[in-house]
Amino acid sequence: MSVQGNKTLYLDKLTVSFDGFKALNDLTLQIDPGELRCIIGPNGAGKTTMMDVITGKTRPDSGTVRFGEKLNLLSMSEPEIAQAGICRKFQKPTVFERLTVFENLELALAGDKSFLHTLFTRRTVAQETRIFEVLEIIGLARIHQMMAGVLAHGQKQWLEIGMLLMQEPELLLVDEPVAGMTPQEVERTAELLSSLAGAHSVVVVEHDMEFVRSIARRVTVLHEGHVIAEGDMDQVQNNPRVIEVYLGA
Amino acid sequence: MAQYTQWFSTRKDTGTAWFLSGLALVAIVVPILNLLVPASSSFHVSAFGLTLIGKYLCYSLLALSVDLIWGYCGILSLGQAAFFALGGYAMGMYLMREIGPRGVYGNPILPDFMVFLNWKTLPWFWHGFNHFSFALFMAMFAPAFLALAFGWFAFRSRVTGVYLSIITQALTYALMLAFFRNDMGFGGNNGFTDFKDILGFDLHSDKVHVVLLVITAIMVALSYLLCRMVVSSRAGRVIRAVRDAESRTRFLGYRVESYKLWVFVLSAVLAGIAGALYVPQIGIINPSEFSPINSIEVVIWVAVGGRGTLYGAAAGAILVNYAKTYFTSTIPEAWYYALGALFVLVTLFLPRGITGLLSGGGFKKQVETERLRVQEKSPEGSQE
Numbered sequence: 170m171s172v173q174g175n176k177t178l179y180l181d182k183l184t185v186s187f188d189g190f191k192a193l194n195d196l197t198l199q200i201d202p203g204e205l206r207c208i209i210g211p212n213g214a215g216k217t218t219m220m221d222v223i224t225g226k227t228r229p230d231s232g233t234v235r236f237g238e239k240l241n242l243l244s245m246s247e248p249e250i251a252q253a254g255i256c257r258k259f260q261k262p263t264v265f266e267r268l269t270v271f272e273n274l275e276l277a278l279a280g281d282k283s284f285l286h287t288l289f290t291r292r293t294v295a296q297e298t299r300i301f302e303v304l305e306i307i308g309l310a311r312i313h314q315m316m317a318g319v320l321a322h323g324q325k326q327w328l329e330i331g332m333l334l335m336q337e338p339e340l341l342l343v344d345e346p347v348a349g350m351t352p353q354e355v356e357r358t359a360e361l362l363s364s365l366a367g368a369h370s371v372v373v374v375e376h377d378m379e380f381v382r383s384i385a386r387r388v389t390v391l392h393e394g395h396v397i398a399e400g401d402m403d404q405v406q407n408n409p410r411v412i413e414v415y416l417g418a
Numbered sequence: 419m420a421q422y423t424q425w426f427s428t429r430k431d432t433g434t435a436w437f438l439s440g441l442a443l444v445a446i447v448v449p450i451l452n453l454l455v456p457a458s459s460s461f462h463v464s465a466f467g468l469t470l471i472g473k474y475l476c477y478s479l480l481a482l483s484v485d486l487i488w489g490y491c492g493i494l495s496l497g498q499a500a501f502f503a504l505g506g507y508a509m510g511m512y513l514m515r516e517i518g519p520r521g522v523y524g525n526p527i528l529p530d531f532m533v534f535l536n537w538k539t540l541p542w543f544w545h546g547f548n549h550f551s552f553a554l555f556m557a558m559f560a561p562a563f564l565a566l567a568f569g570w571f572a573f574r575s576r577v578t579g580v581y582l583s584i585i586t587q588a589l590t591y592a593l594m595l596a597f598f599r600n601d602m603g604f605g606g607n608n609g610f611t612d613f614k615d616i617l618g619f620d621l622h623s624d625k626v627h628v629v630l631l632v633i634t635a636i637m638v639a640l641s642y643l644l645c646r647m648v649v650s651s652r653a654g655r656v657i658r659a660v661r662d663a664e665s666r667t668r669f670l671g672y673r674v675e676s677y678k679l680w681v682f683v684l685s686a687v688l689a690g691i692a693g694a695l696y697v698p699q700i701g702i703i704n705p706s707e708f709s710p711i712n713s714i715e716v717v718i719w720v721a722v723g724g725r726g727t728l729y730g731a732a733a734g735a736i737l738v739n740y741a742k743t744y745f746t747s748t749i750p751e752a753w754y755y756a757l758g759a760l761f762v763l764v765t766l767f768l769p770r771g772i773t774g775l776l777s778g779g780g781f782k783k784q785v786e787t788e789r790l791r792v793q794e795k796s797p798e799g800s801q802e
Contacts, residue, residue, distance in 0.1 A: 224669060251671035263666040265659045272655055282672045284680045287653035336671065 609704025724771025
């Protein structure tokens with residue numbers, strides 16, 4: 170199995186079935202370094218399952234998942250994959266509600282994550298500086314001492330994105346980042362994600378077409394676990410197969 | 419802004435300070451009241467009183483161990499009494515060997531129950547228990563080993579929530595049945611009793627009980643500080659993260675199973691120590707210590723005191739047990755109803771227990787107060 174070029178993520182012929190239902194069906198997809206990719210598709214198209222496979226939560230029946238040149242993600246556990254530089258934002262904002270914003274980011278710091286290390290470690294100045302950098306990026310610096318549980322929905326989404334940044338990932342997987350956000354929040358999130366591309370590869374799964382249009386350079390359309398179209402937003406929107414799937418024609 | 423965490427940690431420290439001062443007070447005043455105040459005075463603490471206070475302290479240590487695994491890590495272990503009983507049995511084995519030829523049958527090696535069962539030699543697993551230090555080691559090692567083996571399988575297979583609680587209940591129940599059997603070599607349903615002395619000191623003397631009480635208080639204080647160190651470290655925050663959003667923690671790169679296992683083993687060791695301190699003071703250990711209801715009671719102490727705060731759990735154990743002593747001596751038939759009602763009420767109205775009440779409402783209340791505070795600061799209610 171040879172990997173062409175220097176892709177960040179390389180999915181090849183992935184198939185996952187649950188009780189006979191094929192959530193992913195012969196899915197092939199490649200992500201370039203620094204790319205911002207949007208993945209769209211109707212409900213049940215396999216978007217979340219794809220994320221599950223990449224992050225090690227679900228094992229495919231067949232196919233290959235490679236990260237960078239060497240790593241075979243299928244033989245790695247969830248924490249190992251996270252340590253290797255793939256971070257995931259869940260569909261529902263998932264932050265540690267009973268820790269402060271600052272502590273949430275602290276736990277996401279890259280580094281040794283074994284029990285004995287975290288038991289005796291102390292925060293270094295460099296780490297604090299890094300936490301405050303990220304707090305500035307996600308716009309939560311002013312309220313960093315607050316319990317994450319009291320944040321507004323949009324702020325939780327940003328905090329979670331901030332937690333991904335703390336891990337200095339190569340690849341960010343972002344599942345429906347703007348669900349339930351106000352238009353202003355959506356706009357800010359679009360800016361945030363666009364600014365992250367380049368330094369990181371970003372894969373965004375989203376339903377909100379306006380949002381996708383505003384950030385996407387390249388869009389992949391999934392349907393029934395399979396890629397049916399790929400290209401820029403206009404190409405994809407004019408693709409007859411995509412129109413058929415979305416409009417049910 | 420910084421004052422928020424400061425306020426939070428000072429408040430935590432206040433509880434710690436109160437609890438540790440309380441322990442110190444008990445360790446100083448109770449011995450005086452027992453040894454120096456004449457028995458005729460109404461301030462005199464009797465031998466029975468000493469035993470009772472010693473028992474409360476052991477229970478508060480047991481409650482700490484449950485709080486660590488349940489309150490902080492979110493794993494509702496309903497088998498904690500098993501670790502307590504194993505620690506107790508390890509100490510009991512030493513105390514049995516210590517009786518030596520003073521038993522009813524006068525056998526210098528075999529404890530009475532073995533002579534009674536017509537055993538000729540000491541079973542292999544009784545060797546070494548004539549040494550106090552070995553017994554102490556086993557009081558910690560046996561619970562740790564059980565927790566490690568059990569936790570390794572359970573956590574690795576991602577057994578969580580109520581399923582885990584049920585299998586921990588099954589674990590302690592199975593151990594109870596096993597220890598009830600005479601041929602297990604642990605004294606069957608009678609367990610161990612009639613101890614004579616510990617390290618040569620007479621267990622019937624008040625002075626020895628006073629020393630045991632002081633040692634217990636010191637061990638509770640040290641364990642408390644150890645727990646406090648764990649929960650206030652970064653590892654402690656990871657543990658709370660596991661409790662609140664397990665898969666998020668996993669995707670941050672933490673090996674959740676390994677964290678759970680460490681906490682579970684640590685909590686088993688603490689429970690074992692509590693059991694080992696309990697047996698010489700109470701003077702008996704038998705298989706009923708493994709009974710499922712015991713583990714459930716510990717959970718109630720912690721819930722009443724306030725889970726997720728160490729001093730709350732420890733104080734809850736002392737309070738509920740004091741109430742139990744009081745109730746069971748006045749209206750014994752009402753106790754279990756009272757305990758059940760207490761648990762229901764606390765679960766419904768005081769999710770953070772008595773400590774939550776003292777520090778101003780439950781989690782929801784706290785969240786509400788915080789939200790109001792934020793809105794006052796920035797009228798638009800959200801960050802620009």
